[in-house]
Amino acid sequence: MTNAEIALALRSIAELLAIRGENPFRIRAYERAAMFLEGFPQDLEDVYHAGGTNALAELPGIGKDLAEKIGELVDTGKLQFLRDLEQRVPKGLRAVMAVEGMGPKRTQFVWEEFQVRNLRDLERLVRSGRLSRVRGWGTQSVQNIARAIETHRAFGKRLPIGKARPIAEALLRHLERSQLCDTVTIAGSLRRWKETIGDIDLLATSAHPERVMEFFCGLPFVARVIARGPTKANVLLRVGIEADLRVVDPDVFGAALHYFTGSKAHNIHVRTIAVAKGLTISEYGVFRGTKAHKGKRIACRTEEDVFRTVGLPYIPPELREDIGEVELAEQHRLPALLEAADLHGDLHLHSDFSDGSGSMEEMIAAAKRAGRSYIALTDHASVMGMVRGLKTRSPQQRGNVAAYVRRVRAAAAKVSGIQVLVGAEVDILPDGRLYLSDAELRQLDWVIGSVHQSFKQTPAQATQRLLRAMDHPALRCIGHPSTRLIGGRGELALDWDAVFRRAAERDIALELNASWVRLDLDDVRCRRAQSMGVRVCVNSDAHHPQEFDVTYGVHQARRGWLTRADVLNALPWSKLQQWLRRGRA
Numbered sequence: 001m002t003n004a005e006i007a008l009a010l011r012s013i014a015e016l017l018a019i020r021g022e023n024p025f026r027i028r029a030y031e032r033a034a035m036f037l038e039g040f041p042q043d044l045e046d047v048y049h050a051g052g053t054n055a056l057a058e059l060p061g062i063g064k065d066l067a068e069k070i071g072e073l074v075d076t077g078k079l080q081f082l083r084d085l086e087q088r089v090p091k092g093l094r095a096v097m098a099v100e101g102m103g104p105k106r107t108q109f110v111w112e113e114f115q116v117r118n119l120r121d122l123e124r125l126v127r128s129g130r131l132s133r134v135r136g137w138g139t140q141s142v143q144n145i146a147r148a149i150e151t152h153r154a155f156g157k158r159l160p161i162g163k164a165r166p167i168a169e170a171l172l173r174h175l176e177r178s179q180l181c182d183t184v185t186i187a188g189s190l191r192r193w194k195e196t197i198g199d200i201d202l203l204a205t206s207a208h209p210e211r212v213m214e215f216f217c218g219l220p221f222v223a224r225v226i227a228r229g230p231t232k233a234n235v236l237l238r239v240g241i242e243a244d245l246r247v248v249d250p251d252v253f254g255a256a257l258h259y260f261t262g263s264k265a266h267n268i269h270v271r272t273i274a275v276a277k278g279l280t281i282s283e284y285g286v287f288r289g290t291k292a293h294k295g296k297r298i299a300c301r302t303e304e305d306v307f308r309t310v311g312l313p314y315i316p317p318e319l320r321e322d323i324g325e326v327e328l329a330e331q332h333r334l335p336a337l338l339e340a341a342d343l344h345g346d347l348h349l350h351s352d353f354s355d356g357s358g359s360m361e362e363m364i365a366a367a368k369r370a371g372r373s374y375i376a377l378t379d380h381a382s383v384m385g386m387v388r389g390l391k392t393r394s395p396q397q398r399g400n401v402a403a404y405v406r407r408v409r410a411a412a413a414k415v416s417g418i419q420v421l422v423g424a425e426v427d428i429l430p431d432g433r434l435y436l437s438d439a440e441l442r443q444l445d446w447v448i449g450s451v452h453q454s455f456k457q458t459p460a461q462a463t464q465r466l467l468r469a470m471d472h473p474a475l476r477c478i479g480h481p482s483t484r485l486i487g488g489r490g491e492l493a494l495d496w497d498a499v500f501r502r503a504a505e506r507d508i509a510l511e512l513n514a515s516w517v518r519l520d521l522d523d524v525r526c527r528r529a530q531s532m533g534v535r536v537c538v539n540s541d542a543h544h545p546q547e548f549d550v551t552y553g554v555h556q557a558r559r560g561w562l563t564r565a566d567v568l569n570a571l572p573w574s575k576l577q578q579w580l581r582r583g584r585a
């Protein structure tokens with residue numbers, strides 16, 4: 001039982017409890033634990049075997065009850081509590097809940113009132129028109145749900161990278177530990193860090209390929225073996241996507257890795273160059289002449305070898321989409337892409353002053369542990385009543401801006417060795433005004449403006465909304481600019497070039513929100529922003545001390561061709577201060 005599988009079980013419990021309308025705190029506890037486990041570097045199984053449930057209970061956010069459930073999962077491979085829940089809630093309801101605009105309450109409602117048990121039932125109900133007559137739904141919201149069902153279907157069986165990657169890494173660890181493989185690595189779109197993944201590709205070298213296949217097909221993740229040969233296997237994983245494993249000869253590993261990493265378009269382009277040089281490149285190697293297998297094989301143990309045979313430098317996987325990278329490589333002008341170590345700061349994170357679950361001091365200390373030398377604490381300032389945080393013209397201590405500023409400064413004083421800006425993530429209202437007053441905004445060091453409601457505006461309205469927000473002198477950054485949720489909510493309809501132009505004129509940063517459900521800006525827009533001279537800010541949007549990892553964001557930035565020079569929080573603290581001061585002037 002791997003961490004990823006345990007996390008999956010906990011997420012399932014959270015979803016099922018939500019549909020049953022149970023206590024939100026209890027649901028949140030399962031979600032938090034799952035999120036923690038997905039990023040936990042040690043194997044839970046090992047922790048459990050070494051120290052029992054007591055050791056598990058000491059991990060952050062786990063506690064006694066969850067520790068016992070995890071123990072049961074590890075011991076028996078199943079969990080009675082989850083089985084009971086699954087019996088009581090129809091299987092298809094989890095897909096219904098995932099449709100944007102549905103959520104747990106509405107899912108529970110259509111299940112109880114209209115006996116909706118799956119997506120098809122929901123679609124039928126929406127079409128029948130009966131739902132629009134129900135109080136609190138309305139024609140508009142039902143239409144939105146109809147559209148969301150379509151989006152949901154189009155997304156199909158692809159997984160967001162944040163769900164696929166931990167599973168692939170767990171598969172990798174199992175294969176490594178089997179000691180049957182000499183090398184094993186991730187290939188395919190996962191190695192190119194695409195934001196959604198259709199299937200998992202793994203590549204290995206081994207002296208015992210058949211034993212590797214047997215081991216792989218017998219792993220607990222595997223729901224069904226689709227095809228199995230002596231050197232390759234294709235299985236359906238329990239999470240619903242397929243995984244391929246191939247064992248290749250170490251002498252041609254580089255050629256195979258290049259081939260199976262793709263993309264197809266990139267491979268075709270490289271092969272065309274090879275042909276012009278009288279060579280043939282395939283998954284089986286690089287050969288002289290135009291007939292593979294017949295010509296003499298040229299060294300291709302590594303990908304560097306393969307690129308060298310056609311006169312190219314190494315091209316990082318994130319760039320391999322045939323969107324100009326091969327041409328630039330030919331001229332030896334590939335960009336030096338952003339590296340994780342380039343990021344000095346994190347300018348978007350929340351504490352329990354708004355909807356985060358760590359105190360200000362805990363969040364600052366955690367950011368420091370994550371290697372940041374400066375941060376901005378940016379609790380929400382939201383017009384929505386249900387979102388806690390800063391409230392405009394609040395007479396109470398709780399939401400008052402001046403009180404917030406004092407609290408952040410006091411928390412910052414308790415943690416040495418990290419610089420803390422007092423910031424806020426302020427709602428951009430539907431007409432483009434910012435939610436806080438000018439006098440309140442002036443008290444803050446750093447203001448992110450974000451859209452959190454009224455997503456369905458016309459292109460003209462939505463664009464005007466952002467342009468007007470950017471005219472406010474206090475605003476320094478637009479948070480998650482498209483507002484999309486991968487596999488869920490669609491995007492604002494924006495005239496992006498107009499937004500980029502204004503951002504460049506006013507030197508306002510656009511965020512690349514590194515949370516894998518957002519990854520917003522996306523790769524294509526990062527590159528467009530760069531070409532128009534806009535700075536991008538790669539932020540965690542952490543809501544918990546464990547959420548400072550920005551790996552997905554860094555790779556998305558690399559897919560968007562961003563270099564250190566394009567990224568605001570790659571500036572060291574002194575340079576960032578200069579940038580902030582210049583903007584004030």
Ligand SMILES: [Zn+2]
Nearest residue numbers: 425450479480
């Ligand atoms: Zn936000």
Ligand SMILES: [Zn+2]
Nearest residue numbers: 348350425541
């Ligand atoms: Zn946020």
